[in-house]
Amino acid sequence: xxxxxxxxxxxxxxxxxxxxxxxxxxxxxxxxxxxxxxxxxxxxxxxxxxxxxxxxxxxxxxxxxxxxxxxxxxxxxxxxxxxxxxxxxxxxxxxxxxxxxxxxxxxxxxxxxxxxxxxxxxxxxxxxxxxxxxxxxxxxxxxxxxxxxxxxxxxxxxxxxxxxxxxxxxxxxxxxxxxxxxxxxxxxxxxxxxxxxxxxxxxxxxxxxxxxxxxxxxxxxxxxxxxxxxxxxxxxxxxxxxxxxxxxxxxxxxxxxxxxxxxxxxxxxxxxxxxxxxxxxxxxxxxxxxxxxxxxxxxxxxxxxxxxxxxxxxxxxxxxxxxxxxxxxxxxxxxxxxxxxxxxxxxxxxxxxxxxxxxxxxxxxxxxxxxxxxxxxxxxxxxxxxxxxxxxxxxxxxxxxxxxxxxxxxxxxxxxxxxxxxxxxxxxxxxxxxxxxxxxxxxxxxxxxxxxxxxxxxxxxxxxxxxxxxxxxxxxxxxxxxxxxxxxxxxxxxxxxxxxxxxxxxxxxxxxxxxxxxxxxxxxxxxxxxxxxxxxxxxxxxxxxxxxxxxxxxxxxxxxxxxxxxxxxxxxxxxxxxxxxxxxxxxxxxxxxxxxxxxxxxxxxxxxxxxxxxxxxxxxxxxxxxxxxxxxxxxxxxxxxxxxxxxx
Amino acid sequence: xxxxxxxxxxxxxxxxxxxxxxxxxxxxxxxxxxxxxxxxxxxxxxxxxxxxxxxxxxxxxxxxxxxxxxxxxxxxxxxxxxxxxxxxxxxxxxxxxxxxxxxxxxxxxxxxxxxxxxxxxxxxxxxxxxxxxxxxxxxxxxxxxxxxxxxxx
Numbered sequence: 001x002x003x004x005x006x007x008x009x010x011x012x013x014x015x016x017x018x019x020x021x022x023x024x025x026x027x028x029x030x031x032x033x034x035x036x037x038x039x040x041x042x043x044x045x046x047x048x049x050x051x052x053x054x055x056x057x058x059x060x061x062x063x064x065x066x067x068x069x070x071x072x073x074x075x076x077x078x079x080x081x082x083x084x085x086x087x088x089x090x091x092x093x094x095x096x097x098x099x100x101x102x103x104x105x106x107x108x109x110x111x112x113x114x115x116x117x118x119x120x121x122x123x124x125x126x127x128x129x130x131x132x133x134x135x136x137x138x139x140x141x142x143x144x145x146x147x148x149x150x151x152x153x154x155x156x157x158x159x160x161x162x163x164x165x166x167x168x169x170x171x172x173x174x175x176x177x178x179x180x181x182x183x184x185x186x187x188x189x190x191x192x193x194x195x196x197x198x199x200x201x202x203x204x205x206x207x208x209x210x211x212x213x214x215x216x217x218x219x220x221x222x223x224x225x226x227x228x229x230x231x232x233x234x235x236x237x238x239x240x241x242x243x244x245x246x247x248x249x250x251x252x253x254x255x256x257x258x259x260x261x262x263x264x265x266x267x268x269x270x271x272x273x274x275x276x277x278x279x280x281x282x283x284x285x286x287x288x289x290x291x292x293x294x295x296x297x298x299x300x301x302x303x304x305x306x307x308x309x310x311x312x313x314x315x316x317x318x319x320x321x322x323x324x325x326x327x328x329x330x331x332x333x334x335x336x337x338x339x340x341x342x343x344x345x346x347x348x349x350x351x352x353x354x355x356x357x358x359x360x361x362x363x364x365x366x367x368x369x370x371x372x373x374x375x376x377x378x379x380x381x382x383x384x385x386x387x388x389x390x391x392x393x394x395x396x397x398x399x400x401x402x403x404x405x406x407x408x409x410x411x412x413x414x415x416x417x418x419x420x421x422x423x424x425x426x427x428x429x430x431x432x433x434x435x436x437x438x439x440x441x442x443x444x445x446x447x448x449x450x451x452x453x454x455x456x457x458x459x460x461x462x463x464x465x466x467x468x469x470x471x472x473x474x475x476x477x478x479x480x481x482x483x484x485x486x487x488x489x490x491x492x493x494x495x496x497x498x499x500x501x502x503x504x505x506x507x508x509x510x511x512x513x514x515x516x517x518x519x520x521x522x523x524x525x526x527x528x529x530x531x532x533x534x535x536x537x538x539x540x541x542x543x544x545x546x547x548x549x550x551x552x553x554x555x556x557x558x559x560x561x562x563x564x565x566x567x568x569x570x571x572x573x574x575x576x577x578x579x580x581x582x583x584x585x586x587x588x589x590x591x592x593x594x595x596x597x598x599x600x601x602x603x604x605x606x607x608x609x610x611x612x613x614x615x616x617x618x619x620x621x622x623x624x625x626x627x628x629x630x631x632x633x634x635x636x637x638x639x640x641x642x643x644x645x646x647x648x
Numbered sequence: 649x650x651x652x653x654x655x656x657x658x659x660x661x662x663x664x665x666x667x668x669x670x671x672x673x674x675x676x677x678x679x680x681x682x683x684x685x686x687x688x689x690x691x692x693x694x695x696x697x698x699x700x701x702x703x704x705x706x707x708x709x710x711x712x713x714x715x716x717x718x719x720x721x722x723x724x725x726x727x728x729x730x731x732x733x734x735x736x737x738x739x740x741x742x743x744x745x746x747x748x749x750x751x752x753x754x755x756x757x758x759x760x761x762x763x764x765x766x767x768x769x770x771x772x773x774x775x776x777x778x779x780x781x782x783x784x785x786x787x788x789x790x791x792x793x794x795x796x797x798x799x800x801x
Contacts, residue, residue: 008776015750015784022742035783042779074769077701262770269767 012036046261060251061308061315065219065239070256074265078245081397085404087243089157090216094124094164098154101161101179102186108177110188110588111138113201115177117186124151126163126175131202138201149175153241155212157181158402159454160192164208169225169233172208176201180455183582191564191588194452194530195645209234214314215296215369218244219251222312248292248396250279250318279319282391287384289391291322294372297390299358299365300326301335330363330373332356332647354475355525357647360450361474364462366527367646368453374461380419381463387419416442432499438483438540448479449538450531453648455565456572457534468493469505475528481516482535485545488618489516510635515618517545518553522635525644526563533557533566536573549611549619551578552627555602559595560636564588578605657738661731664745668727675720675752682760683713701768708763708771716756719785723752726792734795744795747788754781 012032019028068088072079082088092098096119103119115128129137130145137145153164153172161179164172176189189204190197198204206212213220219239225232239246246252255278259265268275274283281289294300295316306325307315316325329335331352352359360366365374372390375381380388393415399406409415417424423442433439445466449457464470466479468489480492490512496502510519520532535541536550554570561567567587574580585597610625620631686709689697697706726748730741754777761774 007774008780011754011777011780015746018746018750019743022739022746035780039779039783076703077768080700265767265770266773269770270773 043263047263060254060317061313063251063253066246066252066256067240068244071245071252074259075245078397082245085396085401086158087247087396087404090155090243091212091241092154092157093241094151094154096122098157099124099151099161100157100181101163102184106186108186108188110190111199111201113137117177124163125149126151126165126177128176129201131205134201138199151175153208155208155216160187162189167233170209170235171233172236174204174206174208176203176205185582188588191568192455193646193648194526194563194565196643197562197564209236213238214302216243217241218247220314224312243296246317247296248279248281248318250320252278254278279317281318284319285384286386286389288319288321290372290375290384290389291320292318293390293394294322294328294376295326297369298322298326298328298372299370300328301338303327328373328376330377331359355642355644357527357645360476360527362470362476364450364460364464364470364474364476366451366476366531367648368451368458369648371461375463378461378463392418411441413440413442432495439544444483444540445479448482449535450476450479450482452527452530452534452646455568457531457538457569466496467502468496468507472505472507472511475524477520477528477532477535478516482532483538483541483544485517485532485535485541485550486515486616486619487545488512488514489519491618492516513618514620514635515616518619519635521553521557522560522632523639525640525642526566527644527646529557529561530563530566530569530646533570533573536570537576539576542577546611546615547577548609549616549621551605551609552602552611553619555598555605556627556632558585558598558601560639562641567594574601578608580604653738657736657741660738660741661736664741665727665731667745668723668730668748671749671752672720672723672727675716675723679713679716679720679756682709682716682756686710686713704766704769704771705763708759708766708775712756712759712763715759716752719752719755723748734792736795740791740795744788744791747784747791751781751785751788754778755785 015035016028016032019031022028023031068079068082089098099119101117103117103124106117108115108117113129115126118125118127126149127146128149130147133145149163149165151163152166155162155164155174156178159181161181163175163177163179165175166172174189177186178189178192179185180187180192188201193204209222209224213222213236217238217240221237223235223237225235227233255275258277259268274280279292281292284292291298300322303323303325304312307313314325316322322328327335327338329338329349331350333350333353333356337350352361352363354361356366358365358367358370363377365371365377375388375390376383378388380386382388393406393409394404395406396404400410413423413427420442423430427440428435431440431445438444443459446463447459447461448466450460451458468478470476471478471481471489478489478492480495481487481489484492488511490507493502493504493507497504517532517535520528524532533554536554542550551574554574558567558570561570564587571580571585571587574585575582580601585601586593589597606626611619611621613619613621613623613625620628622628686697688694696702697709726745730736736744758775758777758781759771761777762771764774765772
């Protein structure tokens with residue numbers, strides 16, 4: 001800026017000298033002055049035009065939403081880097097450009113119901129049974145009444161596309177089929193989420209306006225309509241479908257107005273001060289910046305006493321205090337109690353109970369969209385007073401859109417070394433694993449795949465020391481045993497004691513002598529079974545644990561697994577281990593169909609693999625390399641299998 | 649008009665013509681070279697010119713090239729015409745010449761500097777030279793038009 005001002009000053013002097021030579025001093029000065037006044041006046045007119053407009057409302061909740069297309073006019077680079085992300089396409093209208101699912105006269109069969117998915121012109125339809133005669137259709141196998149639903153809106157574009165249909169009252173209802181983008185197949189919604197089978201076709205028919213709205217869109221306003229009998233529908237509005245600029249940068253109307261004036265843009269460009277008209281999370285204090293992510297990745301509950309009861313517009317905007325408008329909770333028990341007390345926070349936060357659908361017994365989040373809570377529970381986070389932030393590893397504008405991890409951070413310990421520099425030189429001494437092995441990547445032990453959702457496992461964001469005691473009675477599989485699947489918890493305890501001097505805790509005989517994965521698969525509830533079944537797909541775990549025995553165990557496991565999504569996860573592991581085709585096993589098939597398929601898989605495996613029992617001292621193998629039926633039956637008989645749901 | 653004034657004006661017209669002739673060809677050489685340089689950036693697929701986030705730089709440097717070249721041609725046109733056509737006074741001729749030369753430098757240089765250090769949405773502050781140059785160019789053209797409208801001296 002100083003250089004530019006200098007250049008302008010030199011220019012004026014040269015001009016003045018030229019004018020003096022032509023017109024003399026006074027006329028020259030007059031002409032230069034006139035020119036300066038002319039240009040200055042034009043500048044001032046711009047400023048005046050900008051100032052005479054009424055200012056945006058003080059409460060930015062009511063500010064006019066600004067869309068990404070408006071932001072694009074000035075921020076093309078940021079627009080493009082955001083445009084790649086799955087955040088952008090989280091919610092879309094069902095147009096040909098947005099629909100990735102197969103609507104080419106596809107058929108889907110489930111519970112004896114055949115549904116058809118087709119496209120006519122630019123519209124998409126699901127033809128299936130009429131919900132009003134669902135019971136008759138399911139019990140008698142007849143479906144005299146059918147109904148064609150228009151697919152109006154889509155939720156998801158990364159893992160699945162879920163279908164929403166709009167009714168006459170503005171409700172968007174979830175339809176019972178979803179398309180798995182990785183598998184390229186239609187699924188019934190019962191198999192997408194970890195929860196017990198309902199036996200119903202129209203299950204999980206959530207109302208988008210009440211559930212998906214607040215996290216999957218930008219600047220949401222529910223606008224419920226009331227009628228004589230209560231809710232009469234919705235006039236829901238969003239600033240933009242999907243997660244767009246204002247979700248992270250706050251209300252932008254003031255910013256747009258201020259920067260219509262090129263003078264203010266230029267001044268801001270050369271200023272080191274943060275722009276007061278917009279929020280840049282990277283410039284916020286750590287705790288406040290992470291609340292921007294925590295709004296949707298923190299499993300929050302609304303504090304409705306601070307909301308507009310008529311519009312139910314989300315009053316949280318980036319930069320504001322999250323807890324003012326949303327409860328941040330650490331167990332479903334706490335959520336239930338807050339609901340029961342109509343929003344009053346409890347003095348003592350209850351621990352997660354044994355059926356919690358969001359947290360393991362030790363408090364660690366067990367599903368996605370709770371990453372903010374995981375980080376908050378981490379010692380490394382220092383309650384937001386340290387250096388670690390969501391933005392340390394993630395960015396909405398850089399890196400692979402798959403997980404939004406910044407460039408150059410994948411498969412490295414770079415971030416951890418930022419604070420734990422001493423381990424750079426003493427890595428092997430600390431990890432007791434070869435330097436370039438998965439066992440020497442900090443996050444494999446301190447952020448293991450203990451989270452289940454979206455039909456797969458994910459890394460825990462609770463950066464933690466893997467303690468054996470945290471896996472006793474909590475359901476949470478131990479980090480070491482998610483890689484060393486053939487080893488027992490007792491073995492893990494012994495290694496940790498030897499390497500780090502960890503004090504042992506009392507273990508049962510089975511925990512000491514049987515592989516932890518076997519115990520979880522055969523005895524634990526479905527949450528743990530899903531996580532452990534998922535671990536068998538992980539290449540480092542396959543390498544560390546051997547590939548010749550899991551197939552034999554997983555086929556036995558599939559015979560007894562009642563949760564669809566856990567069956568899917570186990571079969572995915574079988575496919576990665578033995579190359580079975582996706583069609584060799586239908587995890588949503590009828591019991592008889594699945595039993596036949598599992599028998600065929602077992603026969604194929606028993607002819608292929610014969611693990612050497614001496615290599616696997618913690619596996620209940622016979623001398624011939626088969627799993628001992630009596631040992632597996634004993635464990636299955638004492639399986640703890642309550643109805644549980646993972647509430648993603 | 650006295651004979652000495654006429655001689656002074658003729659000498660000035662010759663001087664101005666030579667000056668604009670030289671600056672015209674120099675400007676052409678400079679801004680055609682800039683064009684070749686930009687072609688080179690295209691040829692070697694240089695990111696600082698072609699990457700999508702550098703869209704603004706590309707646009708501004710192309711404007712610098714185009715304006716520089718056209719304004720150089722304008723200097724040559726002025727050099728050719730100034731000795732033959734129009735009714736000039738010494739004062740008006742000096743002003744026109746200065747304005748035209750200044751505009752020929754300020755406009756392309758402003759565009760180039762604006763593109764050298766742009767922000768995501770706007771050119772760098774160097775672009776402020778452009779409106780100054782534009783004002784001078786308008787003034788020069790108006791003066792030429794005024795002189796051309798009078799009978800030849």
